[in-house]
Amino acid sequence: MKLITWNTQWCRGVDGTVSPQRIVEAARAMADFDVLCLQEIASGFDAMPGAPGDQPAQLQALLPGFSLFFGAAVDEFDAQGRRMRFGNLIATRLPVARVQHHPLPWPPDPAATSMPRICTSLTLACPELGTLRVMTTHLEYYSASQRMAQAAALRALHIEACAQAASPPLPLPDDVGTPFQPKPHTAQAMLCGDFNMAASDPAYAALLQPFELAGSAPQRLHDAWRVAHGDSTPHPPTFRLYDHTYGPVPMACDFVFLSDALAPRLRRIEVDLATQASDHQPVLVELA
Numbered sequence: 001m002k003l004i005t006w007n008t009q010w011c012r013g014v015d016g017t018v019s020p021q022r023i024v025e026a027a028r029a030m031a032d033f034d035v036l037c038l039q040e041i042a043s044g045f046d047a048m049p050g051a052p053g054d055q056p057a058q059l060q061a062l063l064p065g066f067s068l069f070f071g072a073a074v075d076e077f078d079a080q081g082r083r084m085r086f087g088n089l090i091a092t093r094l095p096v097a098r099v100q101h102h103p104l105p106w107p108p109d110p111a112a113t114s115m116p117r118i119c120t121s122l123t124l125a126c127p128e129l130g131t132l133r134v135m136t137t138h139l140e141y142y143s144a145s146q147r148m149a150q151a152a153a154l155r156a157l158h159i160e161a162c163a164q165a166a167s168p169p170l171p172l173p174d175d176v177g178t179p180f181q182p183k184p185h186t187a188q189a190m191l192c193g194d195f196n197m198a199a200s201d202p203a204y205a206a207l208l209q210p211f212e213l214a215g216s217a218p219q220r221l222h223d224a225w226r227v228a229h230g231d232s233t234p235h236p237p238t239f240r241l242y243d244h245t246y247g248p249v250p251m252a253c254d255f256v257f258l259s260d261a262l263a264p265r266l267r268r269i270e271v272d273l274a275t276q277a278s279d280h281q282p283v284l285v286e287l288a
Contacts, residue, residue, distance in 0.1 A: 004035070006281075024062045030284050098183060101118055195253055271283050
């Protein structure tokens with residue numbers, strides 16, 4: 001299974017051109033992906049540079065055969081009553097069993113600019129891997145305290161899902177076709193996106209803290225880059241490589257994290273260091 005995660009900056013390249021088509025073409029050049037996780041997808045924010053338009057609809061037209069799931073962290077209206085949405089999108093050609101949109105904490109920080117954040121999660125049926133969760137997110141850039149709260153919430157979501165898999169809800173008689181019908185639960189998970197932090201950030205360490213469920217060995221999430229390359233090889237830069245609007249020094253802040261069961265199944269992880277279709281670089285992982 002191949003997954004690409006990419007903060008697209010509403011599909012706006014370093015040249016200022018907004019082009020969902022260029023994003024899809026660059027992702028396809030990187031791999032014949034099964035799952036595409038995109039952050040900073042816009043709809044209705046016509047005042048933003050490049051007037052992005054309805055990008056979920058544009059991406060759906062560019063990805064025939066894929067199901068698209070858009071999680072809007074920002075969902076509001078302008079003075080004329082036009083709906084404006086901004087968030088993350090997952091496109092997949094694998095069967096989808098369920099979709100969840102988890103708003104992340106937004107504690108007050110009057111010293112920083114910020115906006116709401118979300119995690120979108122799909123439970124997929126993968127022929128090679130079985131049932132797994134794919135979660136994508138985009139954490140706060142300007143506020144360290146908000147970013148820490150959001151990282152802790154992501155870890156808590158994973159722990160809750162693992163607990164549900166270990167102890168699923170009691171079934172009801174004749175619950176098929178009702179909201180109480182059995183749900184697929186799995187401890188197998190991939191968490192990806194733009195975390196807006198370096199691997200040295202305390203929130204990174206907090207996200208990877210081990211946890212224990214009753215009667216089980218300690219579990220944790222693993223950074224896929226470090227699974228493949230160890231701690232001695234630095235992450236390649238995924239931000240500020242070509243666009244220095246937000247700082248002169250390139251950094252790695254786009255990660256893929258794997259659950260215990262998936263970490264040994266990692267076959268490769270790559271970063272496209274050449275594309276300038278966004279101010280971030282896309283990350284590819286392949287599991288088998």
